[in-house]
Amino acid sequence: MLGSFAVLRKQSLLGDAISHAALPGIAIAFLITGTKETNVLLIGALISGLLGAFWIRGITKRTHLKSDTALGLILSIFFGFGMLLLTYIQKQPDANQSGLDKFLFGQAGTLLARDVWFMAIVTAICLVVLLLFWKEFKILLFDADYAKTLGFNTGLIDILITSFIVIAIVLGLQTVGVVLMSAMLLAPAAAARQWTNSLGVMVILAAFFGAIAGVVGTGISASQNNLSTGPVIVLVAAVFVGFSFIFSPSRGLLFKQIRFIQNRKDLELHKTLAFMFEIVKGHENISHPHAVKILNNFQGYTRKSLGKLEQKEYINVEGAMWSMTAKGYHFAANLYNQQANENE
Template sequence: MQLPDLFGDYTLRTVALGAAALGATSGALGSYAVLRKQSLLGDAISHAALPGIALAFLLTGSKAPLVLVLGAAVAGWLGTLLVMRIVSATRVKEDSALGIVLSVFFGFGLVLLTFIQKRPDASQAGLDRFLFGQAATLLQRDVVMIAILGGIALGIAALFWKEFKLLSFDPDFAASLGFNVRWLDVLLTSVLVLSIVIGLQTVGVVLMSAMVVAPAAAARQWTDRMGMMVIVAGGIGALAGVSGAVISSSAEHVPTGPTIVLCLTAIVLVSLALAPNRGLVWESVRQARNRRQLHVTAVLRDLHALAVQHGGQEHVHTSAVLEAMHPGARHELDALAERGWARRTGADGWSITPEGRTEMDRRGGGADEEGS
């Protein structure tokens, strides 16, 4: 599908805008969960929201997205408070508490969904879209709801930027400054709950955690500054949302929610591989360069040691001798010659130059300088 269709096709434009708003919100706020090592929190909240959706329908009989989202928010918020209570009142670790709450709430939600399916109006419920997501069914009112609630969540995060930043990195120091850490923790968690429940209709309970964790994990590879990380994570989430919407609309029978998550996965893989400071590719290049530098230093040290043993720096040694001392020395000898620290004499002879001798004296008479 061509790019102009993104602006000319009403359905695609609606889905893309909703996915972009969701991606920007969940990506930016997911940075807090990643930095606080609470990546499982998104999974727990999204699963804990399921019984809230079912109860909201049972109590009101309405399938209006706002009503169902509010039910999801209440259930997710209660589930998160329960996790915090379990951690503070027992010896159960946070990851175990998250797993317990996730499974219990999700199981309860499935029981309620089974009960709803047996009702005469089950076909009108449409609750299954919150389980697996149906981004293609987004309407303009849904996009407006996502934008408003997401804007509220981002606004709260901006208002308490310094407090949330301090809480993410050093809660003990925040407490020593007089901040109510527990209240801030509840507020930050509530903001995360809001950013998660607004996306359940788009990508579903099962995949929503990826929308929270993946953009932040990718952004973390590109920067060490939290402010920039939040911005980049929001941009990555929005880009994945639009890309997933466009790709799914250009092919038949391709669901939008999973496609968005796959786009996020691709961005994460590229970030892990190519990010300048943390990317695996550049890390491999740096390690190879460091190993080469160590090998060059070792061969120069061997040349220096042989010159000292033979009473003069101009003494010529064959490359075979140097290879016996240091296997694979031919490449290092060429590198030393380029730097002017060694010279080739004859067909297969090598000797250290005055510049090479000066370099070894600078390094401490041939000491092993691994950090050079």
């Protein structure tokens, strides 16, 4: 759901970066407290995730480095630092350290009921805040300058959105793991984007797609041996995206192609009609019949296009002769005017 905002804000890969950046937080939280309490580790992850997110913003804002560089930089550096800490922890004498790397790849199967409740509560809080600040989020998203002139504290709202994305990511980490988190954030939103231009509908659709991908993916992975949940969920979500890309009515590739072919056919018909119009124009009686033969050396004329024109009642065909109807004449004349107007 929050992914919608990320996609629209061109920060799609933020999810990827933050999920990697959360690692040192987990390691440090473990080093300090010595427990493997999920909540403590999550708080660590949250803090380092936020730190990463704001450093990224700082880099893009204050220096001439582009956002992709900043993202890649933070991602790899934080993750590398996390690895350093993890390996350091592994060499420590207490035996309690294994299992931290579970966070890396995630395993929905290991979730406890308590964790699920925790996630549900946080999701609910996110929802409430989203509804409360809906208007502000929306304005900031599409026209940041306008939001500023209206007197909204854009910086604050921005921080709010970023924080929520970070929270969502950190929570999701346990389920699908670091690598696949970005797909979880993006795929539903990218799929939803293809079906609608309205933000509200998009957010709802994205949540819906995400939920379905989760349920179906878990189902598939449970029904077979040796299939970890995360990758299957991601693949299911990817199928949604592919389906949306191809079949969405207004933006989909399939319909785009169909429209393209349609347009080309229309153009051919118009060309033929325009050519006929040129011939007919010289005669006083517009319905004066002409031989079909004279169209032969005109490109774009086929028997089929002639049939189509007749279907539309622009012309009458009788044997080897054709004649233009009043309707066809009118249409062709306007067609000509339209072109002339456009040329001007």
